[in-house]
Amino acid sequence: MILVPEDIAAIGLSLKVALAATALALPFGFALAWLIVFKKFRGKMVLEVLVNLPLTLPPVVIGFFLLLLLGKNGWIGKLLDASGIPIIFTWKAAVIASATVGLPLLVRSIRLGMESIDQQLIEASRSLGAAWYDTLATIILPLSMRGIMAGSSLMFARSLGEFGATIIVAGNIPGLTQTIPLAIYDYASSPSSVTMALSLCLVSVLISVVVLAAHELLSKKLDRRSAL
Template sequence: MISFTPADIDAIRLSARVAVAATLVSLPFGVAVAYAMSFLSFRGKTLLEVLLNLPLTLPPVVIGYLLLLLLGKRGWLGGLLDAAGIRIIFTWYAAVIASAVVGFPLLVRSIRIAMESIDGRLIQASRTLGARWFDTLATVILPLSLRGIVAGSSLMFGRSLGEFGATIIVAGNIPGATQTMPLAIYDYASSPGGEQAALTLCLVSAGLSLAVLFLHEYVGSRMGRRD
């Protein structure tokens, strides 16, 4: 019989909370970056693209360590936050930041593909009719990119649910505070007699991931039929 301890329930709730927060926080930035990469020309665009895709190739532990150097008390940003009485490292906020950094390239890539597939004549027509860039963005680009936005958001949510390496470096593994499902599974798997509990959380994680993927496919197919 499947049973959960209070720590398990906290880990499941925290994982969902971190994934939702990371997706919502990243979404406006993802749309802005995808728009810039799709429609703007500027110096350093190639460098920006390389930096955007870097989290896809770097080990998550490396990303976590770099974030630790940045947000720690001795880091330039962490020092400023510490002086202001704001603590990020070893809190659930750090887990959100780690998940956002790791999943951001997936979000941007999906939105960018959708934006680049828009018929340029539609954008040109809106501008010919006197629409400002913001009006074109709100009435043409974003509605036609909605499928990519949904796809990117679901991919990032799923990636955030499974984030481990960067999270354990910057957020730690504190039960009830920063311990997400992957961290709880790691604890159980490395403890004698914890195999059953680890398997139970693995099933929960797999179930949530499947639900996200099914929702992604369902919304995508509905939007495809509507188009």
């Protein structure tokens, strides 16, 4: 296995982007899942479709939309430009791309967790004097922990593999915005670098295995705790 300094940087960046994207998406994912599961409001269908859209759209399309939104002339891009924060073609753009693409997976898992909570537990909590945000923090959050965990690992793994949206909004700059999939893409396009590509692929597999194993272990631990 051969890894050059650029590869190490790509691995580090991949992990950083995936972690940041998961952390960024978590509060939104939780809030969206809560809205969809527990709240009745007009336009809920529209929200559900919007949340799930990135799941069915080609990532490249999402990347293109993000580019329009975050680019120099985009709504958000203008604001960011004015406050002197560059986003496009930085690792932050990769984070936003991964977060957008992975969000539906996160919301789905958290929803499943929340839907399995008995409505009467929530009613009991409210009638015992807990305000809605109190119930959210002390009943809904801990009881949907399995869903949150499953969603986070899924989202983390998906972010590690993000390619299409990332290459459009963050580019493929070695050492700056080049994540593992982008580096593999570079290697794969030159016939002399098959071994290099293979090395990074192995690293990818390794990380995925670790993520999945960590998820299994954590959910086992949660099971044990709830069985006590």
